[in-house]
Amino acid sequence: MTQDQHRMPDAHAVVTGRRGAMTGTSLMTLGATMVAAPLVAKLVGESITPAAAQAAAPETLRMQGKAPLVVLGDRPLVAETPETLLDDAVTPAEKMFIRMNGRIPEPVADPGAWRFRVEGELNAPLELSVAELQARFEVVTLQLQMECGGNGRAQFQPQTRGNQWTSGAISNAEWTGVRLRDVLNAAGLKPGAAFTGHVGADPHLSGEAGRLSISRGMPIAKAMDETTLLAFRMNGAAIPNVHGAPLRLIVPGWPGSLSQKWLTKILVRATPHDGAGMGGTSYRVPVRPIVPGSENNGRDFADMTSMPVRSILTNVAHGTRLPAGMREIDLRGAAWAGDDTVSALHVSVDYGASWQAMQVAAPANRHAWQRWTGKARFASDGYFEIWYRATDDKGRMQPHAAANWNPQGYGANAISRVAVLVG
Ligand SMILES: Nc1nc2c(c(=O)[nH]1)N[C@H]1C(S)=C(S)[C@@H](COP(=O)(O)O)O[C@H]1N2
Numbered sequence: 531m532t533q534d535q536h537r538m539p540d541a542h543a544v545v546t547g548r549r550g551a552m553t554g555t556s557l558m559t560l561g562a563t564m565v566a567a568p569l570v571a572k573l574v575g576e577s578i579t580p581a582a583a584q585a586a587a588p589e590t591l592r593m594q595g596k597a598p599l600v601v602l603g604d605r606p607l608v609a610e611t612p613e614t615l616l617d618d619a620v621t622p623a624e625k626m627f628i629r630m631n632g633r634i635p636e637p638v639a640d641p642g643a644w645r646f647r648v649e650g651e652l653n654a655p656l657e658l659s660v661a662e663l664q665a666r667f668e669v670v671t672l673q674l675q676m677e678c679g680g681n682g683r684a685q686f687q688p689q690t691r692g693n694q695w696t697s698g699a700i701s702n703a704e705w706t707g708v709r710l711r712d713v714l715n716a717a718g719l720k721p722g723a724a725f726t727g728h729v730g731a732d733p734h735l736s737g738e739a740g741r742l743s744i745s746r747g748m749p750i751a752k753a754m755d756e757t758t759l760l761a762f763r764m765n766g767a768a769i770p771n772v773h774g775a776p777l778r779l780i781v782p783g784w785p786g787s788l789s790q791k792w793l794t795k796i797l798v799r800a801t802p803h804d805g806a807g808m809g810g811t812s813y814r815v816p817v818r819p820i821v822p823g824s825e826n827n828g829r830d831f832a833d834m835t836s837m838p839v840r841s842i843l844t845n846v847a848h849g850t851r852l853p854a855g856m857r858e859i860d861l862r863g864a865a866w867a868g869d870d871t872v873s874a875l876h877v878s879v880d881y882g883a884s885w886q887a888m889q890v891a892a893p894a895n896r897h898a899w900q901r902w903t904g905k906a907r908f909a910s911d912g913y914f915e916i917w918y919r920a921t922d923d924k925g926r927m928q929p930h931a932a933a934n935w936n937p938q939g940y941g942a943n944a945i946s947r948v949a950v951l952v953g
Protein backbone atom coordinates (compact mmCIF):
# COMPACT_ATOMS: atom_id res chain seq x y z
CA MET A 531 0.00 0.00 0.00
CA THR A 532 1.47 3.37 -0.95
CA GLN A 533 0.60 6.60 0.79
CA ASP A 534 -1.18 7.99 -2.25
CA GLN A 535 -3.25 4.97 -3.04
CA HIS A 536 -5.22 3.86 -0.04
CA ARG A 537 -7.69 1.07 -0.14
CA MET A 538 -10.94 2.09 1.48
CA PRO A 539 -10.83 0.43 4.85
CA ASP A 540 -14.10 0.59 6.61
CA ALA A 541 -13.43 2.98 9.42
CA HIS A 542 -17.11 2.75 10.09
CA ALA A 543 -16.78 -0.83 11.18
CA VAL A 544 -16.00 0.75 14.56
CA VAL A 545 -18.40 -0.84 16.95
CA THR A 546 -20.34 1.31 19.32
CA GLY A 547 -22.67 0.44 22.12
CA ARG A 548 -25.23 2.15 24.27
CA ARG A 549 -24.50 2.90 27.84
CA GLY A 550 -25.98 4.73 30.77
CA ALA A 551 -26.67 8.43 30.72
CA MET A 552 -23.54 9.39 32.59
CA THR A 553 -19.82 8.97 32.03
CA GLY A 554 -18.30 5.80 33.34
CA THR A 555 -16.17 6.65 36.33
CA SER A 556 -16.34 5.02 39.73
CA LEU A 557 -18.05 8.04 41.22
CA MET A 558 -20.74 7.84 38.60
CA THR A 559 -22.26 4.68 39.93
CA LEU A 560 -23.70 6.75 42.70
CA GLY A 561 -24.20 9.80 40.56
CA ALA A 562 -26.58 8.15 38.17
CA THR A 563 -29.27 8.06 40.83
CA MET A 564 -29.23 11.78 41.15
CA VAL A 565 -29.13 12.64 37.49
CA ALA A 566 -32.53 11.10 37.01
CA ALA A 567 -33.89 14.18 38.80
CA PRO A 568 -35.49 16.70 36.43
CA LEU A 569 -33.40 19.61 37.70
CA VAL A 570 -30.54 18.51 35.49
CA ALA A 571 -32.69 19.00 32.42
CA LYS A 572 -32.94 22.67 33.34
CA LEU A 573 -29.20 22.99 33.01
CA VAL A 574 -29.17 22.04 29.37
CA GLY A 575 -27.79 24.85 27.32
CA GLU A 576 -25.00 25.34 29.75
CA SER A 577 -22.11 22.97 29.31
CA ILE A 578 -23.52 20.35 31.60
CA THR A 579 -22.42 17.18 29.70
CA PRO A 580 -23.79 15.91 26.42
CA ALA A 581 -25.39 13.01 28.22
CA ALA A 582 -27.78 15.21 30.13
CA ALA A 583 -28.53 17.19 27.01
CA GLN A 584 -29.61 14.21 24.98
CA ALA A 585 -32.77 12.23 25.31
CA ALA A 586 -31.04 9.02 24.29
CA ALA A 587 -27.98 7.68 26.05
CA PRO A 588 -24.75 8.43 24.17
CA GLU A 589 -22.97 5.82 22.15
CA THR A 590 -19.66 4.59 23.49
CA LEU A 591 -16.65 4.01 21.28
CA ARG A 592 -15.43 0.44 21.11
CA MET A 593 -12.22 0.56 19.15
CA GLN A 594 -8.95 -1.21 19.71
CA GLY A 595 -6.49 0.96 21.63
CA LYS A 596 -9.15 3.51 22.57
CA ALA A 597 -10.95 4.27 25.82
CA PRO A 598 -14.78 4.37 25.86
CA LEU A 599 -15.04 7.84 24.32
CA VAL A 600 -18.45 9.37 23.57
CA VAL A 601 -19.30 8.93 19.90
CA LEU A 602 -20.73 12.11 18.38
CA GLY A 603 -20.78 10.79 14.83
CA ASP A 604 -19.73 7.65 12.98
CA ARG A 605 -19.61 8.82 9.35
CA PRO A 606 -17.07 10.35 9.65
CA LEU A 607 -15.97 9.02 13.01
CA VAL A 608 -16.04 11.69 15.72
CA ALA A 609 -15.64 10.90 19.43
CA GLU A 610 -15.06 13.13 22.42
CA THR A 611 -13.30 12.47 25.70
CA PRO A 612 -15.34 12.84 28.89
CA GLU A 613 -13.67 15.40 31.17
CA THR A 614 -13.06 12.76 33.84
CA LEU A 615 -10.94 10.77 31.37
CA LEU A 616 -8.63 13.78 30.94
CA ASP A 617 -7.13 13.49 34.42
CA ASP A 618 -3.59 12.70 33.19
CA ALA A 619 -1.05 15.53 32.85
CA VAL A 620 -0.10 14.06 29.46
CA THR A 621 -3.04 12.64 27.53
CA PRO A 622 -2.51 8.93 26.79
CA ALA A 623 -3.21 7.78 23.22
CA GLU A 624 -6.30 5.84 24.21
CA LYS A 625 -7.94 8.93 25.71
CA MET A 626 -7.32 11.31 22.84
CA PHE A 627 -10.49 12.54 21.12
CA ILE A 628 -10.98 11.56 17.47
CA ARG A 629 -12.03 13.92 14.73
CA MET A 630 -12.17 12.47 11.23
CA ASN A 631 -13.48 14.43 8.26
CA GLY A 632 -12.98 11.54 5.86
CA ARG A 633 -12.12 7.86 6.20
CA ILE A 634 -9.38 6.41 8.34
CA PRO A 635 -6.57 5.34 6.00
CA GLU A 636 -4.84 1.98 6.22
CA PRO A 637 -1.74 1.94 8.44
CA VAL A 638 1.53 2.09 6.49
CA ALA A 639 4.09 -0.69 6.72
CA ASP A 640 7.23 1.48 6.70
CA PRO A 641 6.68 4.81 8.52
CA GLY A 642 10.25 6.02 7.89
CA ALA A 643 9.69 5.84 4.13
CA TRP A 644 6.64 8.16 4.20
CA ARG A 645 7.30 11.08 1.84
CA PHE A 646 6.64 14.72 2.66
CA ARG A 647 6.99 17.76 0.41
CA VAL A 648 7.09 21.53 0.87
CA GLU A 649 6.45 23.54 -2.26
CA GLY A 650 5.24 26.93 -3.46
CA GLU A 651 6.82 30.28 -2.55
CA LEU A 652 10.19 28.71 -1.73
CA ASN A 653 13.68 29.08 -3.18
CA ALA A 654 14.27 25.33 -3.12
CA PRO A 655 11.19 23.13 -2.61
CA LEU A 656 12.01 19.96 -0.65
CA GLU A 657 10.87 16.39 -0.67
CA LEU A 658 12.01 14.25 2.25
CA SER A 659 11.12 10.98 3.90
CA VAL A 660 10.21 10.89 7.60
CA ALA A 661 13.59 9.21 8.22
CA GLU A 662 15.36 12.06 6.41
CA LEU A 663 13.40 14.73 8.30
CA GLN A 664 14.47 13.09 11.54
CA ALA A 665 18.13 12.86 10.51
CA ARG A 666 18.45 16.31 8.98
CA PHE A 667 16.67 18.59 11.49
CA GLU A 668 16.78 19.06 15.24
CA VAL A 669 14.30 16.73 16.92
CA VAL A 670 12.28 18.25 19.77
CA THR A 671 9.73 16.86 22.24
CA LEU A 672 6.98 19.11 23.60
CA GLN A 673 3.67 18.77 25.40
CA LEU A 674 1.18 20.47 23.10
CA GLN A 675 -2.51 21.13 23.45
CA MET A 676 -4.65 20.32 20.45
CA GLU A 677 -8.25 21.46 20.53
CA CYS A 678 -10.97 21.24 17.90
CA GLY A 679 -12.23 24.65 16.75
CA GLY A 680 -15.73 23.45 17.58
CA ASN A 681 -14.98 22.43 21.17
CA GLY A 682 -17.84 23.71 23.37
CA ARG A 683 -20.26 23.87 20.42
CA ALA A 684 -23.09 22.25 22.45
CA GLN A 685 -23.30 25.46 24.49
CA PHE A 686 -24.64 27.56 21.62
CA GLN A 687 -28.26 28.60 21.56
CA PRO A 688 -29.80 28.26 19.08
CA GLN A 689 -27.98 25.03 18.29
CA THR A 690 -25.46 25.22 15.46
CA ARG A 691 -24.65 22.56 12.89
CA GLY A 692 -21.78 20.18 13.46
CA ASN A 693 -20.64 17.77 16.14
CA GLN A 694 -22.09 18.76 19.49
CA TRP A 695 -18.85 18.80 21.45
CA THR A 696 -19.05 19.63 25.14
CA SER A 697 -15.53 20.26 26.47
CA GLY A 698 -13.81 17.03 25.42
CA ALA A 699 -12.28 17.95 22.05
CA ILE A 700 -8.95 18.65 23.73
CA SER A 701 -5.74 16.69 24.20
CA ASN A 702 -2.32 17.45 25.61
CA ALA A 703 0.03 14.77 24.33
CA GLU A 704 3.81 14.81 24.20
CA TRP A 705 4.79 15.18 20.57
CA THR A 706 8.20 14.49 19.06
CA GLY A 707 9.16 15.89 15.70
CA VAL A 708 10.99 18.64 13.88
CA ARG A 709 10.04 22.30 13.73
CA LEU A 710 8.20 23.24 10.56
CA ARG A 711 10.17 26.49 10.76
CA ASP A 712 13.49 24.66 10.31
CA VAL A 713 12.21 22.86 7.22
CA LEU A 714 10.82 26.07 5.71
CA ASN A 715 14.07 27.89 6.42
CA ALA A 716 16.00 25.09 4.71
CA ALA A 717 13.77 25.48 1.67
CA GLY A 718 14.08 29.29 1.87
CA LEU A 719 10.94 31.43 2.02
CA LYS A 720 10.50 33.77 -0.92
CA PRO A 721 9.45 37.35 -0.05
CA GLY A 722 5.88 36.56 -1.14
CA ALA A 723 5.49 33.60 1.26
CA ALA A 724 2.50 34.56 3.40
CA PHE A 725 0.27 31.51 4.04
CA THR A 726 0.39 27.72 4.19
CA GLY A 727 -1.94 25.06 2.82
CA HIS A 728 -1.96 21.51 4.26
CA VAL A 729 -2.51 18.23 2.44
CA GLY A 730 -3.06 14.79 3.97
CA ALA A 731 -3.60 11.29 2.60
CA ASP A 732 -6.91 10.29 4.21
CA PRO A 733 -9.55 9.28 1.65
CA HIS A 734 -12.61 11.49 1.21
CA LEU A 735 -15.86 10.09 2.65
CA SER A 736 -17.21 9.71 -0.88
CA GLY A 737 -14.22 7.55 -1.77
CA GLU A 738 -13.47 9.85 -4.72
CA ALA A 739 -9.75 9.66 -5.50
CA GLY A 740 -7.83 12.90 -5.14
CA ARG A 741 -10.63 14.66 -3.25
CA LEU A 742 -9.48 16.04 0.11
CA SER A 743 -11.66 15.74 3.19
CA ILE A 744 -9.98 18.74 4.75
CA SER A 745 -7.15 21.02 3.68
CA ARG A 746 -6.64 24.08 5.79
CA GLY A 747 -3.92 26.72 6.03
CA MET A 748 -2.57 29.48 8.25
CA PRO A 749 -0.56 32.69 8.15
CA ILE A 750 3.17 32.04 7.74
CA ALA A 751 3.95 33.52 11.17
CA LYS A 752 2.14 30.64 12.88
CA ALA A 753 3.96 28.15 10.64
CA MET A 754 7.26 29.73 11.76
CA ASP A 755 6.37 29.51 15.46
CA GLU A 756 8.88 27.26 17.23
CA THR A 757 6.11 25.05 18.66
CA THR A 758 4.57 24.24 15.26
CA LEU A 759 5.85 20.71 14.62
CA LEU A 760 6.05 18.05 11.97
CA ALA A 761 5.48 15.20 14.42
CA PHE A 762 6.37 11.57 13.96
CA ARG A 763 6.08 10.27 17.53
CA MET A 764 3.56 10.72 20.31
CA ASN A 765 4.05 10.00 24.02
CA GLY A 766 7.35 8.28 23.24
CA ALA A 767 5.75 5.77 20.87
CA ALA A 768 4.57 5.58 17.28
CA ILE A 769 1.61 7.88 16.56
CA PRO A 770 -1.55 5.74 16.49
CA ASN A 771 -2.89 5.41 12.95
CA VAL A 772 -6.17 7.19 13.72
CA HIS A 773 -4.18 10.17 15.03
CA GLY A 774 -2.27 10.68 11.79
CA ALA A 775 0.77 8.35 11.62
CA PRO A 776 3.40 8.39 10.27
CA LEU A 777 3.54 12.19 10.02
CA ARG A 778 1.23 14.92 11.23
CA LEU A 779 1.35 18.64 11.65
CA ILE A 780 0.79 19.98 15.17
CA VAL A 781 -0.35 23.60 15.35
CA PRO A 782 -0.97 24.05 19.08
CA GLY A 783 -3.40 26.65 20.39
CA TRP A 784 -5.18 27.17 17.05
CA PRO A 785 -8.14 25.15 15.70
CA GLY A 786 -7.23 21.44 15.59
CA SER A 787 -8.21 21.32 11.91
CA LEU A 788 -4.86 22.95 11.10
CA SER A 789 -3.03 19.95 12.59
CA GLN A 790 -3.20 17.88 9.41
CA LYS A 791 -2.99 14.13 9.94
CA TRP A 792 -1.30 11.75 7.43
CA LEU A 793 0.57 14.82 6.20
CA THR A 794 1.98 14.59 2.67
CA LYS A 795 2.47 18.19 1.61
CA ILE A 796 2.62 21.79 2.76
CA LEU A 797 2.09 24.46 0.16
CA VAL A 798 3.57 27.88 0.83
CA ARG A 799 1.35 30.49 -0.76
CA ALA A 800 1.21 34.22 -1.45
CA THR A 801 -2.56 34.31 -0.89
CA PRO A 802 -4.76 32.56 1.72
CA HIS A 803 -5.23 28.86 1.08
CA ASP A 804 -8.53 27.86 -0.53
CA GLY A 805 -8.78 24.15 0.37
CA ALA A 806 -11.65 22.25 2.00
CA GLY A 807 -12.54 23.95 5.28
CA MET A 808 -11.41 27.44 4.22
CA GLY A 809 -13.65 30.44 3.51
CA GLY A 810 -17.34 31.11 4.10
CA THR A 811 -18.36 30.11 7.61
CA SER A 812 -15.73 27.34 7.96
CA TYR A 813 -13.47 27.96 10.95
CA ARG A 814 -14.49 31.61 10.68
CA VAL A 815 -16.19 33.81 13.26
CA PRO A 816 -17.95 37.19 13.09
CA VAL A 817 -15.82 40.28 13.54
CA ARG A 818 -18.98 42.18 14.50
CA PRO A 819 -21.40 39.99 16.53
CA ILE A 820 -24.41 38.76 14.58
CA VAL A 821 -27.92 37.92 15.79
CA PRO A 822 -27.90 34.35 17.15
CA GLY A 823 -29.59 32.06 14.66
CA SER A 824 -29.37 34.47 11.74
CA GLU A 825 -28.28 33.49 8.25
CA ASN A 826 -24.84 34.63 7.23
CA ASN A 827 -22.49 33.61 4.43
CA GLY A 828 -19.42 34.50 6.50
CA ARG A 829 -18.02 36.93 3.97
CA ASP A 830 -17.25 39.47 6.71
CA PHE A 831 -16.02 36.87 9.16
CA ALA A 832 -12.38 36.33 10.13
CA ASP A 833 -10.47 33.03 10.25
CA MET A 834 -10.17 31.67 13.77
CA THR A 835 -6.67 31.98 15.15
CA SER A 836 -5.82 31.43 18.83
CA MET A 837 -8.45 29.40 20.72
CA PRO A 838 -10.13 31.06 23.73
CA VAL A 839 -9.48 30.27 27.40
CA ARG A 840 -11.20 27.11 28.71
CA SER A 841 -11.00 24.77 31.69
CA ILE A 842 -12.02 21.24 32.57
CA LEU A 843 -12.61 19.50 35.92
CA THR A 844 -11.12 16.04 35.64
CA ASN A 845 -11.68 14.26 38.96
CA VAL A 846 -15.34 14.92 39.79
CA ALA A 847 -17.98 13.83 37.30
CA HIS A 848 -21.27 15.62 36.78
CA GLY A 849 -23.90 13.98 38.96
CA THR A 850 -21.55 12.76 41.68
CA ARG A 851 -23.18 11.86 44.98
CA LEU A 852 -21.07 12.47 48.09
CA PRO A 853 -21.58 11.03 51.58
CA ALA A 854 -23.75 13.02 54.03
CA GLY A 855 -21.66 15.35 56.16
CA MET A 856 -18.88 15.72 53.63
CA ARG A 857 -17.85 19.38 53.65
CA GLU A 858 -14.82 19.44 51.40
CA ILE A 859 -13.71 17.79 48.19
CA ASP A 860 -10.41 17.92 46.32
CA LEU A 861 -10.65 19.23 42.79
CA ARG A 862 -8.24 19.04 39.91
CA GLY A 863 -8.34 19.74 36.22
CA ALA A 864 -6.67 21.48 33.33
CA ALA A 865 -6.93 24.87 31.67
CA TRP A 866 -5.49 26.41 28.51
CA ALA A 867 -5.82 29.57 26.45
CA GLY A 868 -4.65 29.08 22.87
CA ASP A 869 -1.45 31.05 22.31
CA ASP A 870 -1.75 32.61 25.76
CA THR A 871 -1.34 31.20 29.24
CA VAL A 872 -3.82 30.75 32.08
CA SER A 873 -3.23 33.08 35.01
CA ALA A 874 -6.09 32.04 37.32
CA LEU A 875 -8.72 29.40 37.94
CA HIS A 876 -11.69 30.15 40.18
CA VAL A 877 -14.38 27.86 41.55
CA SER A 878 -17.83 28.82 42.81
CA VAL A 879 -20.29 26.55 44.61
CA ASP A 880 -22.94 29.27 44.95
CA TYR A 881 -23.83 30.03 41.34
CA GLY A 882 -21.13 32.62 40.95
CA ALA A 883 -21.99 34.73 44.01
CA SER A 884 -18.51 34.08 45.38
CA TRP A 885 -15.38 32.60 43.83
CA GLN A 886 -12.35 30.89 45.33
CA ALA A 887 -8.95 30.89 43.65
CA MET A 888 -7.40 27.49 42.90
CA GLN A 889 -3.69 26.78 42.29
CA VAL A 890 -2.62 26.82 38.64
CA ALA A 891 0.66 25.16 37.65
CA ALA A 892 2.96 26.60 34.99
CA PRO A 893 2.78 24.87 31.60
CA ALA A 894 5.43 22.19 30.93
CA ASN A 895 6.42 24.34 27.93
CA ARG A 896 4.76 26.98 25.80
CA HIS A 897 1.46 25.71 24.34
CA ALA A 898 1.09 22.90 26.90
CA TRP A 899 -2.07 22.99 28.98
CA GLN A 900 -1.84 23.82 32.69
CA ARG A 901 -3.06 21.63 35.52
CA TRP A 902 -4.98 23.16 38.41
CA THR A 903 -5.84 21.89 41.89
CA GLY A 904 -7.84 23.10 44.87
CA LYS A 905 -10.78 22.36 47.13
CA ALA A 906 -14.52 23.01 47.04
CA ARG A 907 -16.25 23.54 50.39
CA PHE A 908 -19.92 22.89 51.09
CA ALA A 909 -21.75 24.68 53.91
CA SER A 910 -24.29 21.88 54.33
CA ASP A 911 -25.63 18.73 52.78
CA GLY A 912 -27.67 19.20 49.64
CA TYR A 913 -27.42 20.02 45.96
CA PHE A 914 -24.46 22.04 44.74
CA GLU A 915 -22.97 22.97 41.43
CA ILE A 916 -19.24 23.36 41.03
CA TRP A 917 -18.62 26.13 38.53
CA TYR A 918 -15.04 26.47 37.28
CA ARG A 919 -13.70 29.41 35.36
CA ALA A 920 -10.27 30.11 33.93
CA THR A 921 -8.76 33.54 33.24
CA ASP A 922 -6.01 34.09 30.70
CA ASP A 923 -2.94 36.27 31.11
CA LYS A 924 -4.69 39.09 29.27
CA GLY A 925 -7.42 39.11 31.94
CA ARG A 926 -10.08 37.46 29.76
CA MET A 927 -12.33 35.06 31.70
CA GLN A 928 -14.56 32.31 30.45
CA PRO A 929 -17.93 34.01 30.00
CA HIS A 930 -21.22 32.91 31.61
CA ALA A 931 -22.76 32.05 28.23
CA ALA A 932 -21.33 31.16 24.83
CA ALA A 933 -20.50 34.40 23.05
CA ASN A 934 -20.22 35.49 19.44
CA TRP A 935 -22.75 33.03 18.01
CA ASN A 936 -21.77 31.86 14.54
CA PRO A 937 -23.43 29.45 12.08
CA GLN A 938 -20.93 26.62 12.55
CA GLY A 939 -20.56 27.04 16.29
CA TYR A 940 -16.91 27.87 16.91
CA GLY A 941 -15.24 29.27 19.99
CA ALA A 942 -17.87 28.62 22.69
CA ASN A 943 -16.01 28.70 26.00
CA ALA A 944 -18.66 29.38 28.65
CA ILE A 945 -18.08 28.38 32.26
CA SER A 946 -18.76 24.68 32.84
CA ARG A 947 -20.88 23.37 35.72
CA VAL A 948 -20.79 20.02 37.47
CA ALA A 949 -23.60 19.06 39.83
CA VAL A 950 -22.89 17.19 43.08
CA LEU A 951 -25.27 15.98 45.75
CA VAL A 952 -24.00 15.84 49.32
CA GLY A 953 -25.94 13.25 51.31
N1 LIG B 1 -5.87 14.55 7.31
C1 LIG B 1 -6.71 14.99 8.25
N2 LIG B 1 -6.23 15.77 9.23
C2 LIG B 1 -7.04 16.23 10.19
C3 LIG B 1 -8.42 15.94 10.19
C4 LIG B 1 -8.91 15.08 9.15
O1 LIG B 1 -10.10 14.75 9.07
N3 LIG B 1 -8.02 14.64 8.21
N4 LIG B 1 -9.25 16.46 11.17
C5 LIG B 1 -8.75 17.69 11.80
C6 LIG B 1 -9.54 18.14 12.92
S1 LIG B 1 -10.97 18.99 12.56
C7 LIG B 1 -9.10 18.00 14.22
S2 LIG B 1 -9.94 18.69 15.51
C8 LIG B 1 -7.89 17.20 14.52
C9 LIG B 1 -8.24 16.02 15.41
O2 LIG B 1 -7.11 15.25 15.68
P1 LIG B 1 -7.23 13.85 16.43
O3 LIG B 1 -8.28 13.04 15.74
O4 LIG B 1 -5.89 13.25 16.36
O5 LIG B 1 -7.63 14.15 17.86
O6 LIG B 1 -7.25 16.71 13.36
C10 LIG B 1 -7.30 17.54 12.23
N5 LIG B 1 -6.51 16.99 11.16
Ligand SMILES: [Mo]
Binds near residue numbers: 629677785786
Ligand atom coordinates in the same frame (compact mmCIF):
# COMPACT_ATOMS: atom_id res chain seq x y z
MO1 LIG C 1 -11.72 19.99 14.53
